[in-house]
Amino acid sequence: MFYIPIFFLDDRKFPILILLKKLSNDKFAVKYKRKYVPLHTKILPMTEQVIVLEHADPTIFCGVNNTHILVIKNLFPKVRIIARGNAIKAMGDKDEIALFAEKISKIEQHITEYNNLSEEVIINIIKGETPLVCKPNNLILHGLNGKPITARTENQQKLVELFDTHDMLFAEGPAGSGKTYTAIALAVRALKNKTAKKIILSRPAVEAGEKLGFLPGDMKEKIDPYLQPLYDALQDMIPALKLKDYIENNIIQIAPLAFMRGRTLNDAIIILDEAQNTSTQQIKMFLTRLGLHSKMIITGDITQIDLPSSQVSGMIHAMKILRHVEGVAHIHFTKQDIVRHKLVSRIIEAYEQHALEIKQQKEINTK
Numbered sequence: 001m002f003y004i005p006i007f008f009l010d011d012r013k014f015p016i017l018i019l020l021k022k023l024s025n026d027k028f029a030v031k032y033k034r035k036y037v038p039l040h041t042k043i044l045p046m047t048e049q050v051i052v053l054e055h056a057d058p059t060i061f062c063g064v065n066n067t068h069i070l071v072i073k074n075l076f077p078k079v080r081i082i083a084r085g086n087a088i089k090a091m092g093d094k095d096e097i098a099l100f101a102e103k104i105s106k107i108e109q110h111i112t113e114y115n116n117l118s119e120e121v122i123i124n125i126i127k128g129e130t131p132l133v134c135k136p137n138n139l140i141l142h143g144l145n146g147k148p149i150t151a152r153t154e155n156q157q158k159l160v161e162l163f164d165t166h167d168m169l170f171a172e173g174p175a176g177s178g179k180t181y182t183a184i185a186l187a188v189r190a191l192k193n194k195t196a197k198k199i200i201l202s203r204p205a206v207e208a209g210e211k212l213g214f215l216p217g218d219m220k221e222k223i224d225p226y227l228q229p230l231y232d233a234l235q236d237m238i239p240a241l242k243l244k245d246y247i248e249n250n251i252i253q254i255a256p257l258a259f260m261r262g263r264t265l266n267d268a269i270i271i272l273d274e275a276q277n278t279s280t281q282q283i284k285m286f287l288t289r290l291g292l293h294s295k296m297i298i299t300g301d302i303t304q305i306d307l308p309s310s311q312v313s314g315m316i317h318a319m320k321i322l323r324h325v326e327g328v329a330h331i332h333f334t335k336q337d338i339v340r341h342k343l344v345s346r347i348i349e350a351y352e353q354h355a356l357e358i359k360q361q362k363e364i365n366t367k
Contacts, residue, residue, distance in 0.1 A: 046091055046092065046093070047091070047092065047093065047094040047097045048089070048090070048091045048097075049089075049090050049097050049100075049101060050087055050088070050089050050090075051087070051088045051089075051090065051101055051104050051105075052086055052087050052088075053086040053087075053088070053108055054086075054108075055108060055111075055112045055192075056086075056107075056108040056111035056112055057111065057115075057239035057241055057242045058083075058085055058086045058241070059239065059241060060111050060115065060116065060117050060239065061083075061107070061108070061111060061117065062083055063117070063119075066083070067119070068117060068119065068122060069081065069083050071119050071122050071123065072104075072122060072126070075122075075123065075126045075127075076092075076096065076100055076126075078092050078093060078096050079091065079092035079093075079096050079097065079100050080092060081100075088104065103125060103126045106125050107121075107122060107125055110125065110131065112192055113141075113142065113192065114142040114146050115142045115143060115144055115145065115146055115147075115237075115238075115239065116142065116145055116146025137150070138150045138151040138152075138156075138157055138160070140160060140182070140185040140186060140189055141185055141188060141189040141192065141237065143236050143237045144235075144236060144237070144238075144239065147236075149185050149236070149237065151182060152178060152339050153177070153178065153333075153336070153337040153339065154337075155173070155177070155331055155332070155333045155334070155337045156177075156178050156182045156337065158331055159171055159179075159182050159183070159186075159297075159331050160182065160186065162329040162331065163186050163295065163297070165329075166295075166327055166328065166329040167290070167294070167295050167296065167327050167328075168287070168290065168295070168296045168297075168298070168322075168327060168328045168329070169183075169295075169296070169297045169298070169328075169329045169330075169331065170275075170298050170299075170315070170318070170319050170322075170328070170329070170330045170331070171183065171297060171298070171299045171300075171331045171333065172276075172299070172300055172301070172302060172315070172319065172330070172331070172332055172333065173301060173331075173332060173333020173334060173337060174301055174303065174333065174334070174335055174337075174338060174348050175301055175304065175338075175340075175344070175348070176338040176339060176340035176344045176345075177333035177334070177335075177337035177338050177339070178333075178337060178339050179299040179300075179333055180229065180230070180233065180271070180273045180299050181233050183271050183273075183297040183299055184199075184201070184230070184233040184234060184237070184271060185233075185237060186269070186297070187199045187201075187269035187271060187297075188234070188237045188238060190269050190295075191251070191252075191269070196267060196268055196269045196293075196294075196295075197251070197267040197268065198250065198251050198252065198253065198267065198268045198269075199251070199252045199253070199268065199269050199270075199271070200253050200255075200260075200265055200268050200269070200270040200271070201227070201230045201252070201253070201254045201255075201271050201273070202254075202255055202256065202257050202259075202260055202270070202271070202272050202273070202286070203226055203227055203229075203230065203256060203257065203272070203273045203274050204256065204257045204274060204275075204277045204278050204282065205226045205256045205257070205258070226256065227254050227255075227256070229273070230254055230271075230273060231254065234252065257272070257278060257282055257286060260285065260286055260289055261285055263289055264289065264291045265289050265290065265291045265294055266291035266292045266293060266294060267291070267292070267293045267294060268291070268294045268295075269294070269295050269296075269297075270289065270290065270294060270295070270296045270297070271296075271297045271298075271299070272286055272296070272297070272298045272299070273299050273300070274299075274300055275298045275299060275300035275314065275315040275318075276300035276301055276302050276304065276305045276313050276315045276316070277300070277305060277306050277307055277313070278313070278314035278315060279307070279311060279312075279314050280312055280314045280317045280318075281314075282314055283298075283314030283315060283317070283318045284314070284318070286298075287318065298315065298318070300315045302315060302316055303351075335348050335349060335352075
């Protein structure tokens with residue numbers, strides 16, 4: 001019979017001494033109120049494991065005021081759990097830790113897919129039940145707070161379908177028809193499904209008819225205003241902390257068209273927005289950046305060209321040259337695809353009617 005002193009730190013990091021008294025084969029007694037009380041269970045070796053949340057947003061995983069962590073702790077009473085940032089430290093019996101790691105992995109997969117987590121889902125996953133999740137038709141992915149992002153029009157759905165069968169797509173149509181938004185949603189889905197390793201988003205830095213003059217700041221601050229619509233779409237689909245992490249690690253790259261020269265883009269989804277404002281040389285340069293295991297989507301509205309009148313739009317030129325090339329698809333969006341305010345459709349229709357009247361008047365004057 002002998003004694004085993006054990007030191008450990010409590011939650012406040014104060015040292016505590018516990019004296020164990022060995023009675024016989026694997027049986028111990030612990031000192032309690034100056035007496036040794038027999039322990040009725042074996043002292044099992046403790047296992048420690050740190051689980052890193054690589055794909056899930058820690059704020060979603062932990063919940064408001066760590067409510068999700070408390071639920072997990074209640075469901076794993078034999079495991080000591082400490083969550084710090086995107087790391088979860090678990091201590092306990094070897095079998096319990098293995099089960100805990102398996103369930104945490106499934107919870108992380110759920111967050112990655114749905115961008116949302118509830119206490120009911122946690123309970124279902126840990127109990128081995130399948131969470132009840134309603135998936136709407138034409139779903140592309142789940143955005144912030146689990147908001148479903150879907151193909152809302154026939155041509156948006158066509159873009160989704162052609163994305164699976166073609167490596168290069170031209171999506172041309174009026175403003176507000178969801179060309180860029182759908183393209184970015186497809187890129188984010190590919191990143192989450194690990195069919196792509198990175199997303200490259202680009203735009204030509206062309207001013208829309210006005211001269212902005214000198215812009216203060218470094219290079220990033222100068223070009224960010226041109227790229228803000230791309231950031232807006234990403235912020236609808238990826239939690240802020242995760243998006244910041246992706247951008248800092250170059251998993252998502254947002255850059256003006258001029259920065260694409262000389263690159264080969266492998267294992268990526270590449271999107272060129274506002275392509276109607278590229279020159280013929282620029283778009284040729286961009287299209288030839290396509291690398292192995294990559295896909296490219298080019299979007300634009302050929303009725304809103306901001307180039308000098310003497311310059312040909314690279315998008316129109318490229319669509320004409322590549323119209324019969326295998327592996328290249330074309331989708332023409334119309335005013336019926338516009339998903340912005342109902343006035344946008346009426347405004348575009350009025351401008352189209354005005355352009356038609358001017359054309360007819362010119363024809364009459366030439367006769």
